[in-house]
Amino acid sequence: MTYNLEKFLKGLEELQIELSDNQIQQFIRYYEMLVEKNKVMNLTAITEFDEVIEKHFLDSLSLIKVYDLKKEVSVMDMGTGAGFPGIPLKIAFPNLKVTLADSLNKRILFLQEVIEELGLKDIEALHARAEELGKNKEYREKFDLVVSRAVANLSSLEEYCVPFVKIGGNFISYKSGEIEEEVANAKNATFLLGGKMKEVYKFDLYEQKRSFVVIDKVKGTPKTYPRKAGTPTKTPL
Template sequence: MSYQLEKFKLGLEQLKIPYSDEKINQYLIYYEMLTEKNKVMNLTAITEFEDVVEKHFLDSLSLIKCVDLNRKMQVLDLGTGAGFPGIPLKIAFPELEIVLMDSLNKRVLFLQEVISELNLSGITAVHGRAEEMAVKKEYREQFDLCVSRAVANLSSLSEYCLPFVRVGGNFVSYKSGEVEEEVKQAGKAISVLGGKMVKVQKFVLPQTDVSRSFVLIEKKKRTPKSYPRKAGTPSRTPIQ
């Protein structure tokens, strides 16, 4: 199958992300595996190639606007779903050591297939809920960077993500354009969990007029042992 790659390559160039034929081929194999698996399980509502390039691949990779990714880092992609942003980040920045974490085992099994098919090393997919995984010593405060494109309010997301981040590391939440009110409401949660709000970085997706925001939070002190609270609580009753 042939694909129109001009917009993808232009988007990568705008983000100053180097690519090769081999890497483009990895993205294409990933796309084909994603759309094929999507016929039997719900991975994404976005399936047209150009839309996946814009709204999944380039959106995932836009993190370069907010964080220097050209170095070795331990990265957690929490609530990774179909592998975004973790797998595009791994293809583009092979130095990153990435853990993809998701609460649905079927998705994790799919991601393990993708990792194997793309011959990626230094990346694993694990099954588990954030509230349970964050208390395990092999994960708690072990990551330089936690990223999440999961749909949840910032207060809840901070409770899921910050316990995984080491002091001095960062949590970046991918959000749609308008986030000011949400950021304000999450202020107490971020502070209680040991984080400090650094910045909201707004941008427009390459080759589109879609506005997005990154919320960058730095981990300043250790998260109290009582967080995250038990399963489901952070979403039902966010820290206010």
């Protein structure tokens, strides 16, 4: 099938990202696999090509606005769902060492199929809950960058994600809409988890208000965190 790549190529140009023909084909194949699998399991409410390009692919890649993705760094995508932003980041920046984590095994099996089909290297997909994986020495405080597009309260997200960030690294949350109150309410969580607010970067993406909340990891996360399964969501810090 032939796709109109005009929106994708224009968006990439605006982000100053250059992709090879092979990388473009990897994105197209990922789209096809996503839409096909979506017929039998709920991966995304968005299936039109241009919408996936805009709201999933370019949104994921917008991270380049606040982080140098051309460095060789380790990245964890917590609550990756259908693979966003982790898979687009890995396709566009093969230098990244990526770990995708999600609590639903069906999604992880799909992502493992995508990784194999696209021939991606230095990327793994883990079936795990953040609360349990965060206690695992193999993963705790081991990543230069942890990202999440998961829809959750910022305080809860921080408790799920900051324990994985090494000291000197960053946690970056993808957010939409008005987030001032949410950011203000997360100050206590940021402090308790060993983080420090660096910036809230706001931008428009095709008339959608988007933000990146960037947190520096300045000290180790106390062993108490993350708390047991479900607690960070039920009673945010």
